[in-house]
Amino acid sequence: MENMSAEERLRAQGLRVTPQRRLVLERMLQEAGRHWTADELHEALRAQLSELARGTVYNILAELVRVGLAEELPAREGSVRYGIRLAPHHHFYCEICRLWFDVLPPGADALALAAPDRERFHVEAVDIVFRGRCAVCVGRTPR
Numbered sequence: 001m002e003n004m005s006a007e008e009r010l011r012a013q014g015l016r017v018t019p020q021r022r023l024v025l026e027r028m029l030q031e032a033g034r035h036w037t038a039d040e041l042h043e044a045l046r047a048q049l050s051e052l053a054r055g056t057v058y059n060i061l062a063e064l065v066r067v068g069l070a071e072e073l074p075a076r077e078g079s080v081r082y083g084i085r086l087a088p089h090h091h092f093y094c095e096i097c098r099l100w101f102d103v104l105p106p107g108a109d110a111l112a113l114a115a116p117d118r119e120r121f122h123v124e125a126v127d128i129v130f131r132g133r134c135a136v137c138v139g140r141t142p143r
Helices: 006-012 019-030 038-045 054-066
Strands: 070-074 080-084 090-094 100-103 129-132
Touching: 006 019, 019 038, 019 054, 019 080, 038 054, 038 080, 054 070, 054 080, 080 100
Parallel strands: 090 129
Antiparallel strands: 070 080, 090 100
16 A cells, blocks of 8 residues: 555545545645644645635545544644554654654554453554654743
């Protein structure tokens, strides 16, 4: 799935290929490490497709999350960011600039619940979020 086009990825997940879906997914694939708000993505794509409605972008993002092509990341200030999900990874959230970064912490795949929790719960996913300051924001004070 690594070298698939946006069109092929949509079809593989059972989604109809529309110009709007293809455009949203293509942009997210082009900037795979970026985590967008729906409004940021809408604004970035309007130059290419002026009739692209904000609601359409929200609906497309919801579909991409539902089929596993994108992920939804809630931020503390109430906004939601969306990133492409090409491979399993975890996140670092900068408390200063409020950006999300993909990270691959060693040992994350080995995490598991200990008894008695493993009898009480069925784990379907593990999401690790590191919080702090990114390299750009290390010397800055919080807002």
